[in-house]
Amino acid sequence: MLVTREVRVGGPPPDPGSPVPAPAELVFDDFYHAHFRSLVVQLTAYTGDRGQAQDLVQEAFCRAYANWARLARYDDPLAWVRRVAWNLGHNRWRRLRTAQAWLLRQRETHVAEPSPDRVALDTALAKLPPKQRRAVVLHYLADLTVAEIAAQERVAEGTVKSWLHRGRAALATHLRDTTEEVRDV
Amino acid sequence: MSEQETLGLAEEFAHYRRTVLAEVEVPGPAAVRRTARGRGRRRLATTTATVLALFGGATLGYAAMSGGPDREPGPVDPTPTISASSAPSGSASPAPSPSVTSGSPTATPPSGKISRAQLLDASVTLPAWRAGPGCPTSGIRLSGDDREGVNWLLAFDQGDVDGDGAVEAVGLVQCVLGSGGPMQVVAFDRDQQGRIVTLGRVVATSIDKPQWLFALDVVDDGTVRVQVGDIAPGGGWPGEWSQRQWRGYRFKGGSFAQVSGPTSFGPNPHDVNLVVTASNLVLADAPDGSRTGTITVRIRNGGHGPAAYVDLRIGLPAAVRPDGDGWAACRNDPEKTGQPVSCDLNKLGAGKEVRLTLGFRVAAGATVGTGKADVDARPMNASFDFVEEVYDPDNTVVITYR
Numbered sequence: 001m002l003v004t005r006e007v008r009v010g011g012p013p014p015d016p017g018s019p020v021p022a023p024a025e026l027v028f029d030d031f032y033h034a035h036f037r038s039l040v041v042q043l044t045a046y047t048g049d050r051g052q053a054q055d056l057v058q059e060a061f062c063r064a065y066a067n068w069a070r071l072a073r074y075d076d077p078l079a080w081v082r083r084v085a086w087n088l089g090h091n092r093w094r095r096l097r098t099a100q101a102w103l104l105r106q107r108e109t110h111v112a113e114p115s116p117d118r119v120a121l122d123t124a125l126a127k128l129p130p131k132q133r134r135a136v137v138l139h140y141l142a143d144l145t146v147a148e149i150a151a152q153e154r155v156a157e158g159t160v161k162s163w164l165h166r167g168r169a170a171l172a173t174h175l176r177d178t179t180e181e182v183r184d185v
Numbered sequence: 186m187s188e189q190e191t192l193g194l195a196e197e198f199a200h201y202r203r204t205v206l207a208e209v210e211v212p213g214p215a216a217v218r219r220t221a222r223g224r225g226r227r228r229l230a231t232t233t234a235t236v237l238a239l240f241g242g243a244t245l246g247y248a249a250m251s252g253g254p255d256r257e258p259g260p261v262d263p264t265p266t267i268s269a270s271s272a273p274s275g276s277a278s279p280a281p282s283p284s285v286t287s288g289s290p291t292a293t294p295p296s297g298k299i300s301r302a303q304l305l306d307a308s309v310t311l312p313a314w315r316a317g318p319g320c321p322t323s324g325i326r327l328s329g330d331d332r333e334g335v336n337w338l339l340a341f342d343q344g345d346v347d348g349d350g351a352v353e354a355v356g357l358v359q360c361v362l363g364s365g366g367p368m369q370v371v372a373f374d375r376d377q378q379g380r381i382v383t384l385g386r387v388v389a390t391s392i393d394k395p396q397w398l399f400a401l402d403v404v405d406d407g408t409v410r411v412q413v414g415d416i417a418p419g420g421g422w423p424g425e426w427s428q429r430q431w432r433g434y435r436f437k438g439g440s441f442a443q444v445s446g447p448t449s450f451g452p453n454p455h456d457v458n459l460v461v462t463a464s465n466l467v468l469a470d471a472p473d474g475s476r477t478g479t480i481t482v483r484i485r486n487g488g489h490g491p492a493a494y495v496d497l498r499i500g501l502p503a504a505v506r507p508d509g510d511g512w513a514a515c516r517n518d519p520e521k522t523g524q525p526v527s528c529d530l531n532k533l534g535a536g537k538e539v540r541l542t543l544g545f546r547v548a549a550g551a552t553v554g555t556g557k558a559d560v561d562a563r564p565m566n567a568s569f570d571f572v573e574e575v576y577d578p579d580n581t582v583v584i585t586y587r
Contacts, residue, residue: 032214041205045198050208051425058212058220065217118204121197140198168194175197 026072045137048122060085124174132167299354301341312386320360331361344403347436357401364419368398387434387441408433415450422575426455452490454572460485460579463560466586474549484562485538492533492564500525500559504551509544555587
């Protein structure tokens with residue numbers, strides 16, 4: 001069984017007495033609240049756009065809801081939602097549907113400017129090739145192991161290790177450059 | 186990478202997580218259920234719109250939809266009932282129309298606020314939708330949700346828009362066709378019998394611009410403010426890309442006219458569509474032992490707005506260097522760029538095209554073999570930031586070199 005490690009945010013705190021609730025009893029609303037925000041963080045890091053990340057994750061949960069009877073019995077339904085959200089994130093074609101979901105909601109969003117604190121990392125991440133970016137974000141923000149990333153990305157573990165190694169090195173360089181630029185100013 | 190840097194990265198990400206977590210807006214599981222409910226109804230329409238969008242982007246998709254087969258006109262409500270809220274005339278008239286007892290109809294303004302619920306419950310006649318497939322407009326009821334083919338009441342506000350001292354209702358209505366459909370803002374009043382009647386149209390979307398109406402607000406002086414958008418969202422066009430303007434309208438001489446706000450839109454930076462074609466590179470021996478060749482690159486802007494600048498990138502092997510006069514159009518010095526070789530081009534207006542014949546040279550002794558290379562053109566804005574296009578597969582072509 002894959003272990004769900006995402007930080008639970010916005011949901012009830014985990015009960016130390018019972019480590020994992022029985023999947024069959026999983027309630028959609030609890031599941032949603034437990035994972036929505038942390039998935040948005042990951043997709044924001046991947047896409048560089050929080051508004052879009054929110055739409056992608058909401059769309060992933062819409063699809064999860066449509067399949068909830070089946071999904072709630074999975075060992076790790078979060079892995080399913082995460083994979084859907086990420087697929088939406090790097091599959092441009094699917095973005096069409098997000099736009100339509102946007103339409104259906106007819107909402108008005110005023111996305112705030114990103115905090116300057118995260119601009120440096122956003123900028124550095126944007127310079128990574130998408131595969132390395134995915135591996136690094138899944139490692140640091142979804143707290144996935146190499147094996148779990150390999151399972152999500154459907155590649156060999158060695159490939160993930162290579163992505164992670166190169167991605168981390170490049171990221172450290174980019175961040176160092178940014179910091180030096182800031183110091184130079 | 187040092188251990189310190191590894192720890193530094195972990196801390197960077199931890200900080201990032203905290204920062205973004207604080208910013209996240211949560212639509213909630215109820216919104217998921219609403220979407221899921223809506224989807225069952227509109228699955229067919231969505232599929233159609235998606236297919237259209239794949240072939241032409243928002244504008245074509247919308248136009249194709251407008252030119253689609255006429256829908257069967259018919260009653261909106263499958264169970265038409267006697268309009269209960271359209272207060273019957275006469276002395277038995279219920280509360281909303283105290284003015285009905287007045288003997289001089291012109292002297293007393295119709296009163297009785299129209300609530301959203303009353304408007305939804307009334308039989309009304311809307312100003313006609315523009316030519317093409319539309320929704321029924323005569324003796325219909327507005328709908329509180331967005332079922333296909335209904336007149337959907339998207340937004341609602343109240344205010345004395347005609348200056349008669351009584352409060353009228355103003356609604357933003359969309360004729361739901363697929364994921365879009367024309368929209369209009371309509372003002373409603375009560376007649377002397379207390380029936381809800383249409384006062385007039387404030388503004389409507391058009392095939393040109395505005396293609397979308399986002400919001401509605403009636404201010405104290407009776408001005409109806411409408412937030413209009415240049416390009417309709419959908420078909421790959423995110424709503425965030427649409428330019429929005431608040432425009433004000435007043436009721437004068439029996440109709441609404443614009444009194445404030447801008448009256449036109451500037452070009453939309455995203456409404457650009459670069460299309461690239463390029464020929465293959467065939468290198469031939471030159472007398473000095475080097476090898477040279479040219480490619481022809483054609484970049485056309487098929488959108489409705491200009492690209493302030495165009496970034497052209499050619500991903501040939503590093504040993505294949507720019508050569509000759511064909512690069513003069515580049516604002517930068519392509520010879521100083523690495524792999525890919527890049528060339529910043531000046532503004533490319535809507536419908537305009539640039540053709541470049543670009544020379545390359547491989548120094549004597551260097552080998553490049555054969556292979557494939559991407560030729561890629563991206564629009565940039567005046568600040569040299571890349572501008573996303575609604576349809577970008579045609580921004581890149583693959584050429585061969587040998």
